[in-house]
Amino acid sequence: MGCKNGDRLLNDLRSRFSRVLARPETYLANHSLGRPLDQMSHDVQEGLDAWVRGMDSAWQLWMAEFERFERNILALTGMSGAVVHKNSVGQGLRAVLNALPTPVRVVTSSSEFDSVDFILREYERRSLVAVDWVEPSGAESGIPKFVAEDFLDRIVPGVGLVIISLVIFTTGQVVPGVKEIIKKAHEVGAKVFLDSYHAAGVFTWGYPDADFVAGGSYKYLRGGPGACWLVVHPRNLNMQTLDTGWFAKARTFDFLKEDQRAEGGKGWWESTPSPLPLFQARSGLEFTLEVGVAEIRRLTLERLRALREGLAPLGGFDPQNEAEWGGFCLLPSAESVDIVAALKEQGINVDARQGIVRFGPDLLTTPEEIEKAVAACQSLSLART
Numbered sequence: 001m002g003c004k005n006g007d008r009l010l011n012d013l014r015s016r017f018s019r020v021l022a023r024p025e026t027y028l029a030n031h032s033l034g035r036p037l038d039q040m041s042h043d044v045q046e047g048l049d050a051w052v053r054g055m056d057s058a059w060q061l062w063m064a065e066f067e068r069f070e071r072n073i074l075a076l077t078g079m080s081g082a083v084v085h086k087n088s089v090g091q092g093l094r095a096v097l098n099a100l101p102t103p104v105r106v107v108t109s110s111s112e113f114d115s116v117d118f119i120l121r122e123y124e125r126r127s128l129v130a131v132d133w134v135e136p137s138g139a140e141s142g143i144p145k146f147v148a149e150d151f152l153d154r155i156v157p158g159v160g161l162v163i164i165s166l167v168i169f170t171t172g173q174v175v176p177g178v179k180e181i182i183k184k185a186h187e188v189g190a191k192v193f194l195d196s197y198h199a200a201g202v203f204t205w206g207y208p209d210a211d212f213v214a215g216g217s218y219k220y221l222r223g224g225p226g227a228c229w230l231v232v233h234p235r236n237l238n239m240q241t242l243d244t245g246w247f248a249k250a251r252t253f254d255f256l257k258e259d260q261r262a263e264g265g266k267g268w269w270e271s272t273p274s275p276l277p278l279f280q281a282r283s284g285l286e287f288t289l290e291v292g293v294a295e296i297r298r299l300t301l302e303r304l305r306a307l308r309e310g311l312a313p314l315g316g317f318d319p320q321n322e323a324e325w326g327g328f329c330l331l332p333s334a335e336s337v338d339i340v341a342a343l344k345e346q347g348i349n350v351d352a353r354q355g356i357v358r359f360g361p362d363l364l365t366t367p368e369e370i371e372k373a374v375a376a377c378q379s380l381s382l383a384r385t
């Protein structure tokens with residue numbers, strides 16, 4: 001970012017976000033709701049215009065958008081197999097759970113996002129799953145940390161599904177040993193479901209052997225709600241989930257009562273699909289692929305370093321190895337909720353989870369904004385935990 005060409009490039013990128021950047025605010029909640037490109041509204045308009053101008057012929061354009069989404073998600077995740085559009089990660093998880101013989105023995109962490117956590121608890125209450133909740137055994141400067149063995153030791157014969165986030169939503173820890181976890185799971189006959197929500201678009205990973213990878217566009221991919229996905233590994237395409245509907249039939253428009261399930265990814269579809277979220281997600285996804293996740297990571301780390309340096313004297317978490325942490329940095333505090341409110345009053349948008357204030361810069365974040373955020377934190381008298 002220091003060099004002139006880099007500055008020019010960043011200014012060029014920033015010009016594609018003129019509408020959202022006009023907001024009078026220092027936005028450091030990019031790890032939560034990502035900022036949209038100006039192009040986003042035009043893309044949604046394109047999807048809507050097809051309807052108004054073409055009525056039912058709009059489906060041609062809409063179906064082409066599903067194919068485009070699939071290509072882009074495969075490029076992003078480095079997976080082969082099929083991409084199934086879902087409105088949420090939770091919907092993707094239920095489709096997988098409902099494809100396995102019950103009760104399913106599940107190994108997962110105690111740090112999964114509430115959506116996944118809540119669904120598992122409901123399934124557990126109904127005896128559809130038996131969950132082995134894995135706690136982090138390590139810590140760094142008071143921040144809980146998983147080690148690979150936390151999971152590996154629990155993956156034993158009889159386990160049917162391992163569910164893990166690639167990056168933990170509260171701490172930002174990049175879960176270690178995912179390759180070994182997948183290998184061990186497969187050795188005991190279990191499937192692996194990866195929640196990539198805090199990795200997609202900000203952190204590069206490569207687990208082409210995972211059985212299922214779910215993620216969404218709401219955060220780093222700048223695509224808003226509703227454009228989530230479930231990538232199904234080719235070896236799992238013939239599994240049949242209960243979460244089905246007429247778009248999963250082999251001959252959807254023949255309206256046969258006795259129709260078969262479609263082969264391949266289409267067999268994982270459900271009822272009438274909703275194309276507009278994909279138009280909404282297109283520009284952010286293609287922007288991410290254009291800039292490249294490795295470059296986004298490099299620019300994010302530059303900003304995280306500056307933030308961590310400024311926040312460390314105030315009790316901010318400054319990790320020994322930045323590669324072990326994802327796209328946001330942490331200020332643990334007993335007053336996290338008050339800090340978020342106080343910063344908001346000063347025009348700085350951050351959030352907090354479980355006693356930790358999260359600061360999520362993105363490549364649009366300027367050095368001045370980071371200085372402003374650090375100075376605002378310095379002006380608060382922070383209670384340390």
Ligand SMILES: Cc1ncc(COP(=O)(O)O)c(C=O)c1O
Pocket residue numbers: 087088089090091112113115116165167168169195197198216218228
């Ligand atoms: C790790 C993780 N998974 C999933 C989600 C969202 O889940 P859902 O799409 O089911 O609402 C979030 C947050 O929004 C998250 O942080």
